[in-house]
Amino acid sequence: MSLMRQSKLFTKTRKEAPSDEVSKNAELLIRAGFIHKEIAGVYSFLPLGLKVLNKIENIIREEMNKVEGIEMRTSVLQNKEVWEKTNRWDDNIVDNWFKTDLKNGGQVGLSFTNEEAYSNILKQYVASYKDLPIYPYDFKSIFRNETRSKSGIMRGREFYWKALYSFSKDETEHNVFYEKMKTAYQNVFKRVGIGHLTYMTFASGGTFSKFSHEFQTITSVGEDTIYLDENSGIAINKEVYNDEVINELGLNKETLVEQRAVEVGNIFSLGTKFSEPFDLKYTDEKGEDKFVIMGSYGIGLGRLMGIVVEVLSDDKGIIWPESIAPFRVHLLLLGEDEAVKTEADKVYQELLNANIEVLFDDRVGLSAGEKFADADLLGIPTRVVVSARSMKESGVEVKNRRDEKGGVVSTEELLNNLKNNV
Numbered sequence: 001m002s003l004m005r006q007s008k009l010f011t012k013t014r015k016e017a018p019s020d021e022v023s024k025n026a027e028l029l030i031r032a033g034f035i036h037k038e039i040a041g042v043y044s045f046l047p048l049g050l051k052v053l054n055k056i057e058n059i060i061r062e063e064m065n066k067v068e069g070i071e072m073r074t075s076v077l078q079n080k081e082v083w084e085k086t087n088r089w090d091d092n093i094v095d096n097w098f099k100t101d102l103k104n105g106g107q108v109g110l111s112f113t114n115e116e117a118y119s120n121i122l123k124q125y126v127a128s129y130k131d132l133p134i135y136p137y138d139f140k141s142i143f144r145n146e147t148r149s150k151s152g153i154m155r156g157r158e159f160y161w162k163a164l165y166s167f168s169k170d171e172t173e174h175n176v177f178y179e180k181m182k183t184a185y186q187n188v189f190k191r192v193g194i195g196h197l198t199y200m201t202f203a204s205g206g207t208f209s210k211f212s213h214e215f216q217t218i219t220s221v222g223e224d225t226i227y228l229d230e231n232s233g234i235a236i237n238k239e240v241y242n243d244e245v246i247n248e249l250g251l252n253k254e255t256l257v258e259q260r261a262v263e264v265g266n267i268f269s270l271g272t273k274f275s276e277p278f279d280l281k282y283t284d285e286k287g288e289d290k291f292v293i294m295g296s297y298g299i300g301l302g303r304l305m306g307i308v309v310e311v312l313s314d315d316k317g318i319i320w321p322e323s324i325a326p327f328r329v330h331l332l333l334l335g336e337d338e339a340v341k342t343e344a345d346k347v348y349q350e351l352l353n354a355n356i357e358v359l360f361d362d363r364v365g366l367s368a369g370e371k372f373a374d375a376d377l378l379g380i381p382t383r384v385v386v387s388a389r390s391m392k393e394s395g396v397e398v399k400n401r402r403d404e405k406g407g408v409v410s411t412e413e414l415l416n417n418l419k420n421n422v
């Protein structure tokens with residue numbers, strides 16, 4: 001249970017974001033005290049920001065575990081020899097590596113992706129058809145020496161992601177899982193509140209499949225262009241958009257609408273692209289050796305959080321969906337009156353006792369207007385005010401972040417409403 005008094009929260013809201021910050025997501029998140037900017041593309045997550053990130057992580061974890069994902073964690077420092085197997089250590093092939101020297105000689109790289117690490121580890125454990133399929137995944141910080149870092153936490157040089165890799169016996173088994181992951185991804189985006197704006201998008205594949213699938217969220221600040229068929233909810237990325245693809249997918253050019261969007265996640269069939277260089281094979285039921293068939297499935301958690309802020313905010317601040325809000329309730333104490341303070345403390349305790357996550361604005365010396373403005377900026381779904389006025393009406397004033405006006409209800413009614421709306 002989170003115990004949180006705003007007087008004890010060291011972060012403060014700010015009127016201005018750093019002048020070099022051009023993206024709305026980072027601007028709002030910095031002003032509200034969710035993140036701290038180190039340098040362009042590198043952000044620290046402050047207590048409020050970490051709460052949101054952890055909630056996103058838990059939703060993704062639940063959906064990955066439902067499809068039999070197994071969580072682990074690969075190291076950030078990566079072994080040069082492992083990456084030489086696929087030729088991806090070379091800076092001419094991969095130009096966004098961060099690399100560093102070891103004191104006693106040699107070099108390591110900071111993970112920019114995980115395929116090699118997983119293939120190398122799994123090579124130690126996969127031998128027979130009985131060992132497959134498996135779906136390991138991790139949450140991890142990823143490092144990319146990006147040149148474009150103007151999109152706040154949507155494009156970091158350091159960012160936090162979930163990556164799952166599937167290891168299957170054959171194409172059929174792979175395809176079944178790939179379809180399950182499409183649903184798992186849709187579940188994630190629905191649950192975090194961007195399902196209505198996020199579309200499965202056909203994008204370029206690779207040697208082993210014609211297409212990969214991106215999950216693109218419509219927003220005017222998107223770096224990608226997609227062509228969306230609103231009826232089927234399917235889109236095509238500009239990079240593969242042509243008459244042949246439109247026909248192949250059974251879509252009609254007339255009904256496709258061009259949109260700007262951000263890729264929040266993607267899924268990819270890898271075939272034997274990595275199992276071959278790592279000689280990752282298993283022995284099948286007939287005693288024959290076969291290459292493992294792989295797939296990769298990524299979601300950027302910071303990017304997802306940034307997208308939510310981009311698409312769900314207004315001129316006053318952020319509007320968090322209930323599922324990933326740092327707290328469910330923002331309790332505001334107004335005024336310095338002792339009786340009101342006592343009442344607010346009582347409501348705070350009752351919310352805690354009912355296991356409802358609450359941020360208690362118990363700060364003194366701030367006007368009602370300042371507290372309201374902060375509450376709007378922070379974007380916690382339900383605002384509850386205890387003041388001399390609400391006490392006169394024998395209740396608390398409740399307002400949803402989305403609404404202009406609220407109303408007075410008894411504490412009992414408030415608790416019931418919150419309990420019935422989990």
Ligand code: ATP
Nearest residue numbers: 153154155156159161263264265266298299300303
């Ligand atoms: P993009 O096309 O946007 O550059 P990508 O195709 O390189 O991304 P992947 O390497 O497949 O992305 O990474 C998987 C997921 O990680 C992406 O779908 C995205 O959500 C997230 N991601 C990728 N790059 C970044 C970044 N620089 N900052 C934050 N999140 C990122």
Ligand code: MG
Nearest residue numbers: 203214263266
């Ligand atoms: Mg991409």
